[in-house]
Amino acid sequence: MLGMGILGWIIIGGLAGWIASKIKGTDAQQGILLNVIVGVVGGLLGGFLLGLFGVDVVGGGLIFSFLTCLLGAVILLTIVNAVRK
Template identity: 40%
Template structure:
């Protein structure tokens, strides 16, 4: 993995985590936490969309949408676990 690919990966994770924190109000984790949630969300979103047979598209915008959707799912699950 090149340094450029790593930076793009981190940027997509940061954007997705930030967007998910806005969508699921009150569950932001700061910059580093949002990057982690966004990166994990990218895996969850890719798996989830693959299971549902949904193709978002390619490129950075498609990656951000998928990662954001996965991060929202993660944040909603964290909200359920914290309430229990």
């Protein structure tokens, strides 16, 4: 995902954050900016976690990067919801 540049991070992160917020039911609480932040941070979290399991996240391509961001964003929103309660 590092090769995409900052615009790629924002676009993929925004989409992943938005879909993750729909999955977790937090879309009404979040705006566009928070969706992008959740998606980008989720991408970093997902890439770190998959890297721990030995998955090559750098050479995965666009769809794999999106799925990594989505996975990380869902995990991040789950953690945030657990801390809030």
